[in-house]
Amino acid sequence: MLADKAYDADRIRELIQYQGATPNIPPKSNRKWKPCFSKRLYRERNLIERFFSKLKHFRRIATRYDKLAANFLAMVQLASIRLWLRVYESTT
Template sequence: MLADKVYDADRTRELIQEQGATPNIPPKGNRRWKPCFSKRLYRERNLIERFFSKLKHFRRIATRYNKLAANFLAMVMVQLASMRLWLRAYEPTA
């Protein structure tokens, strides 16, 4: 489970472990005992957050104007937007 420093509390960590996951939360600066933390995993979390931020630029996904099932195919729109972002990342620059 990846989370921000805000969620660095003993009871939050215990709850995550009770549910069978391993918490990867950066410790706050005022903690005496610093639990294990993987910076590599935390960087991957940042990539995911930036991806969803880019998805929000597509207005139809962010605001969901088409609320009827016939008009709004959520997964198709997300897939199309994802492909567009992926293609934009790999298109050659002149």
């Protein structure tokens, strides 16, 4: 379970472990006992968050104009393709 630094609490960590997942939460600076956490996994989480932020720049996705889930998913896929093409064109 990947989470932000704001969710660094013992009870939240225990709940995550109780449900069978491993918490990967960066420790707060004032914590006496610093649990281990993977910076590599946290970087990947950041990439996903930035992708969703870019998706929300498309007005139709941000405001959810489409009433049907299939139409909304199609728009998300089209926007994702457009973002991917923008990156692909800039690297060639």
